[in-house]
Amino acid sequence: MGGNKQEDDTSSMDVDTPTPAAPVHKKKKGIVTPSASSETASKYPDMSLAQSIHALVMMASTPGGAEPKLDAEGAKAAGIADDLNSTVMAKVGGSEVENPSLYRQLKSTLQWEGQPNCLxxxxxxxxxxxxxxxxxxxxxxxxxxxxxAGDMEVLEARFDVARFAAKSLSKEAALEAYDKVLNLPKLSSGKTIDALMESARVASFHGDTKKGSELIDRVSCD
Structure with a gap:
């Protein structure tokens, strides 16, 4: 559920790794591709948000008082906006994302407590x-x-659960929701690839490169 604490520390978020493009697979009966178009594929988690979080983590003080990995001069040279912190805070806590699990993690890592508009x-x-x-x-x-109803309606409803979890719940809850999609009977190759790629997107957003690689490998073997 939304209250589960994410296991991965935000500082490990591998946000510079782009969401892999879905590969094309040749099988005996032809070519299998993802069934979701760019219009219907999940937009969450938002990888541009992950990049913003990564930048903030690089600029944050590390435990023990060590210097941040990216100082103010470096941030300016990289074109990082001065209001990025407040922008991310508003986005994660606002209606567009509304993810309390991620918010708590960033509240601790980025020391939001006491800042204006902190939830x-x-x-x-x-x-x-x-x-x-x-x-x-x-x-x-x-x-x-x-x-x-039928199998297609069940599949669509299961994807709705998974995509809501990917946007607003923890990594663990989202991956579990996608597992339920993948465990549906009579799942086509295209829909299987959709679910695996969206699961990999979740793992990548949260910096779980090992899980992301495992999911991509499953796409290749499907």
Whole structure:
């Protein structure tokens, strides 16, 4: 759920690694490609946000008082905006992302506590409660589709759960949601690739390069 603490430290986020393009696979019956178009594929997690977070982490003081990896002069040379910190804070806590798990992680790593507009623990708890309700509603749609509709409707409902988790819940919750997509019976090769690539995007956003590589390998072997 949204309250699960992410296991990976934000400073390890491998945000400079772009989301891999879905490969094309040749099989006996022809070429298999992802089924999602650029318009329908998941936009979350937002990899541009991951790059912004990476920049802020590089500029942050490290434990023990060591100098940041990127000083003010280096940040200016790299074209990093002066208001990047407040922009990221607003985006992660705002309606576009609204991810309390990620917010708590950054609140600690980037020392947001006490800064203007920093969300309180009470506000983050309220956000989690809202997400719990939303997740329950999405799961009810999966159940309804399973009982009253067909395989395609169940698949679409499962993807809705996974994409919500990728945007607003923890890495673990998102990957678990995509696993449920991948475990559906009669899943086509194209939809399998969609789910694996979106899972890899989640892993990459959170800096879990090992998991990301495993998922890409599964795409290659599918």
């Amino acid at each position: 309180s623990e009470e506000e983050l708890n309220a956000m989690e409660e809202s997400h719990t309700k939303k997740l329950s509603e999405l799961e009810e749609k999966v159940e309804d589709a399973s009982e009253n």
